[in-house]
Amino acid sequence: MSAAAPFFRVSGLSKMFSGVRAIDDLSFDLERGSITGLIGPNGSGKSTTIDCLSRFQSVDNGSWWLEGRELSHLPRHAIARAGMSRTFQAVRTYDSLSLMDNLGLAAQEHEGVRWWDALVHGRAARSADDAARLRTAELLEIVGLTRLAESPAAVLSYGQRKLLSIAAAMMAAPKLVLLDEPVAGVNPTMVLRIEALLRLFRDRGVTLLLVEHNMGFVMRLCQRVIVLETGRILADGDPSAVRDDPRVLDAYIGRSAAGRAA
Amino acid sequence: MTPALAFEGVSAGYSDEAIVRDLSCTIEDRSVTCLIGANGAGKSTLLKSAFGLVRHLGGRLIYRGEAIHELLPEARLQRGIALVPQGRCNFQDMTVRENLWLGAYTLARPAAEAAIGRRVAQFPMLGRKWNQLAGNLSGGEQQILEMSMALLVDPTLLLLDEPSLGLSPKTMNEVFAVIRALAASGVTVVMVEQNVHGALAISDRVIVLDLGQKIFEGPPTAVMADAHIRTAFLGAAP
Numbered sequence: 001m002s003a004a005a006p007f008f009r010v011s012g013l014s015k016m017f018s019g020v021r022a023i024d025d026l027s028f029d030l031e032r033g034s035i036t037g038l039i040g041p042n043g044s045g046k047s048t049t050i051d052c053l054s055r056f057q058s059v060d061n062g063s064w065w066l067e068g069r070e071l072s073h074l075p076r077h078a079i080a081r082a083g084m085s086r087t088f089q090a091v092r093t094y095d096s097l098s099l100m101d102n103l104g105l106a107a108q109e110h111e112g113v114r115w116w117d118a119l120v121h122g123r124a125a126r127s128a129d130d131a132a133r134l135r136t137a138e139l140l141e142i143v144g145l146t147r148l149a150e151s152p153a154a155v156l157s158y159g160q161r162k163l164l165s166i167a168a169a170m171m172a173a174p175k176l177v178l179l180d181e182p183v184a185g186v187n188p189t190m191v192l193r194i195e196a197l198l199r200l201f202r203d204r205g206v207t208l209l210l211v212e213h214n215m216g217f218v219m220r221l222c223q224r225v226i227v228l229e230t231g232r233i234l235a236d237g238d239p240s241a242v243r244d245d246p247r248v249l250d251a252y253i254g255r256s257a258a259g260r261a262a
Numbered sequence: 263m264t265p266a267l268a269f270e271g272v273s274a275g276y277s278d279e280a281i282v283r284d285l286s287c288t289i290e291d292r293s294v295t296c297l298i299g300a301n302g303a304g305k306s307t308l309l310k311s312a313f314g315l316v317r318h319l320g321g322r323l324i325y326r327g328e329a330i331h332e333l334l335p336e337a338r339l340q341r342g343i344a345l346v347p348q349g350r351c352n353f354q355d356m357t358v359r360e361n362l363w364l365g366a367y368t369l370a371r372p373a374a375e376a377a378i379g380r381r382v383a384q385f386p387m388l389g390r391k392w393n394q395l396a397g398n399l400s401g402g403e404q405q406i407l408e409m410s411m412a413l414l415v416d417p418t419l420l421l422l423d424e425p426s427l428g429l430s431p432k433t434m435n436e437v438f439a440v441i442r443a444l445a446a447s448g449v450t451v452v453m454v455e456q457n458v459h460g461a462l463a464i465s466d467r468v469i470v471l472d473l474g475q476k477i478f479e480g481p482p483t484a485v486m487a488d489a490h491i492r493t494a495f496l497g498a499a500p
Contacts, residue, residue, distance in 0.1 A: 213434070
């Protein structure tokens with residue numbers, strides 16, 4: 001792709017499960033520094049899109065590029081290293097390890113630091129380790145978990161685990177982060193905290209694509225919303241225009257819930 | 263209204279350390295009660311304690327006049343108590359059909375067929391995805407499958423841990439309408455919800471937990487009128 005290529009481009013992404021088309025020839029671009037919501041009915045292909053783009057799921061067809069570099073042929077750790085990371089619907093933490101160590105492991109997964117690096121390239125690995133420690137401390141400060149840095153992740157509440165998972169996704173200083181339901185199961189006060197946190201990362205230059213059903217959160221945070229239905233784009237645009245789109249009301253929000261979503 | 267379930271000074275947790283501490287409350291028959299509070303407040307632990315999935319550390323649990331706190335979960339299930347846990351607990355490598363038949367395994371075949379038919383009519387998605395593996399369903403669809411499996415045995419007390427988790431607004435409202443209809447048909451419902459505003463709209467009573475203890479109990483209107491609770495737990499501006 002040329003130097004004028006969009007920040008992130010997905011072209012012709014398709015995925016089938018047992019004969020059912022989960023994603024059907026999906027194409028979209030993302031602008032640098034934007035927050036985009038990916039919403040739609042249950043089973044419309046939102047999480048599958050994230051799984052495919054991050055290579056946690058195989059792909060039947062399609063290509064995608066970050067800053068003009070094609071990622072579609074790369075394995076998942078190389079995609080993370082190229083600047084795109086993700087979070088998961090079900091929070092993944094290592095409960096017996098400290099928060100510092102959880103983030104340290106995330107750094108290894110992203111950076112591809114391997115045990116033989118430590119043996120063969122000791123100094124370089126230690127240098128990477130020092131940088132990861134600094135980054136860990138900085139991120140724990142940003143997400144407000146510094147006082148628990150040495151505590152095992154087991155002590156964290158569900159909302160705090162969500163904060164830790166966001167910090168883990170930020171360990172490799174990504175350019176683009178895909179967030180799969182960042183506030184699902186989180187109490188309303190914590191929702192506001194995560195919202196402020198994501199704005200902060202956006203302001204620091206991270207582009208965000210998030211799957212989420214909490215429409216209040218999506219409406220406040222996103223400047224653009226893409227609606228999927230049966231793996232295809234049903235609507236795409238300004239949040240309020242999308243919210244009021246009769247097709248979106250019928251397929252996703254529901255007429256009775258429309259007022260509440262505002 | 264008569265009490266269906268009473269917690270009398272109940273303490274419960276996962277080890278010797280109590281997560282829920284000396285908690286007393288009464289759940290009215292045929293009502294919908296919503297447990298709210300910060301993440302980690304003990305809501306799910308309280309729900310699990312009613313089903314016998316956590317360590318009972320003190321107090322008494324009375325269901326329809328019978329002490330049940332020493333009963334195993336299967337004995338509680340036989341008494342009509344069912345729990346839908348948080349998250350995706352279906353058998354991922356089995357189809358929707360197989361999951362539903364598994365949920366109905368305690369029923370005779372005609373009763374099982376009728377019960378499954380009722381749930382498929384209630385949630386058409388189950389019919390559309392009949393032969394798909396549960397693991398290939400979306401998170402929200404798995405949630406609906408899990409709840410449908412619990413409903414197959416026609417429970418009298420349904421314990422729901424975040425039934426709206428991962429559901430689209432439209433499906434969430436359908437699930438909330440089902441919960442309200444269940445209460446109208448005679449089922450007592452106790453649910454943990456973080457989607458507080460939607461949940462309060464269908465609840466008769468709200469119990470607010472903080473650090474394992476009950477700090478407030480009342481109708482939804484009273485909760486919404488309490489400035490501290492609105493700020494601390496409902497995300498309202500201070």
